[in-house]
Amino acid sequence: MERTEQELRRLEELDLLEQAGLTAYPYSFEKTHNALDILKNYSDENSAEFSNVSIAGRIMAIRRMGKAAFCHILDASGKIQIYMRKDDIPDFYDNLKYLDIGDIIGVKGFVFRTKTGEISVHTKEIQLLCKSITPLPVPKEETDEQGNKIIHDAFTDKETRYRQRYVDLIVNYPIRDVFIKRSKIISQMRKYFDEKGWLEVETPILQPIYGGASARPFVTHHNALDIPLYLRIADELYLKRLIVGGFEGVYEISKNFRNEGMDKMHNPEFTSMEIYVAYKDYNWMMEMTEDVINTIANEVLGTTDINYDGKNISLQKPFKREKMFDLFKKYIGKDIFGASLQELLQIAEENKVELPANAPYSKIIDEIFSELVQPNLINPTFVIDYPIEISPLAKKHRNQEGLVERFELFINGSEVANAFTELNDPRDQRNRLEQQAIERAKGDEEAMVLDEDFLHALEIGMPPTAGLGIGIDRLVMLLTGQTSIRDVLFFPQLKPEK
């Protein structure tokens, strides 16, 4: 391994510190406060309560001035300034020159306010808790007259930020808010479902037959069984088996895997939430969906008004509800319900919607929708009643031939949720999956695979059920203002280096 000049120097310093009798990697440290506890609660009146604090954190800046020094340390709550004088720590002070940005220290002392007014900790005892060998990027932070923070030499290289997220989290400290919000969004969602009495469950990730969505899977191999296994593309079919089994509300928050392209909206592994509730239909599910999103926004953000990508979006319920074919009418000026393949192709051509060669009917509808309608759906909109061809797991519409009871929720032109009144007539389900098998035989790699055991479960009998899937990553993007999925994942998929 090649080491840089700075790393070699730090390794030497580490030796020197150890020769001086210090432990560079001790086992624990007793903290009494976080940086934020002190900054928020300290005042000149109650300073006595802060006469003996113990804090720890990573050195982010150090200013040595002869026989006194200042540094800023960063802990999980934020940054705080430390003041050190040779008089107070005579034994340690000479070692200060061997401390670097990136080292972790523990400090005991009293809180005070400096001449310039910054709340700081005056060190009485100091201990090295971890010596850092590899230098961190060193951005500088300036506060201008208006109190705005200006970052100089920010650590901006996306590739390194994603590959070394641990560095990114330290140096670009504010990004941790996105991940904290992500965690809160998920726990609020869980809380909402748990309070309703629905059961969080786990179903197989390794599946002998994949299903529940139209996508290409990852394939792996089980050695002992000597069979191929697929990483799940959706939870749907297993969760419905559990409804058959007698649970009346089950949900799962989990990773799905799709072997497809990656871009700002797609990562090969992504998190989704799927929930199935017995005796309900998609109308009920729409209300539940807007309620859960509304609740999460209020709990996590404290508001339902968000700004995303320069657009103001209201998550106030109720959300708009639009029938899919009404939207077609609205945005292409034509009723295409029941249109022939020829007519659809013509519309696609007129509107410059590009289609793959020999696209099936369902694909064309889908393309026309995503090109001409979807981008217009900025405020939350439930698009309801889809053509049967593109929804093989949804129940036939109770009033209208050729449609199913399905909705998708679009916000800012992007799909956030997908739901239907679940198809529970085993005869119809078999027909539809057989139709998929035909599409598959014709070369549609994404068409669903027929799962006999799933059909068997439906033949045992599944009560009327409503099902919903929410793309957690996209919801998090929306609620945190991020425009790339990579920025809501700690470790987005990248090509291996070299």
Place this chain on the structure above:
RNA sequence: GACUCGGUAGCUCAGCUGGUAGAGCAUUAGACUUUUAAUCUAAGGGCCAUGGGUUCGAUCCCCGUCCGAGUCACCA
């Protein structure tokens, strides 16, 4: 997968019409006991992503490769 842009010091970047590199921060040495982008003085640090080509000579021009970003395509 296609196109565009990018890869130069630990970090952020500059580098002219081709003449083998520059700044700030970081680092090192010195000064400084309330600094805060600390300051002042001095110094070190580079296989210019990578492999070829053109040229007397390539960070720069040409071709290939790798990695990333963006757009499109594929894809919910």
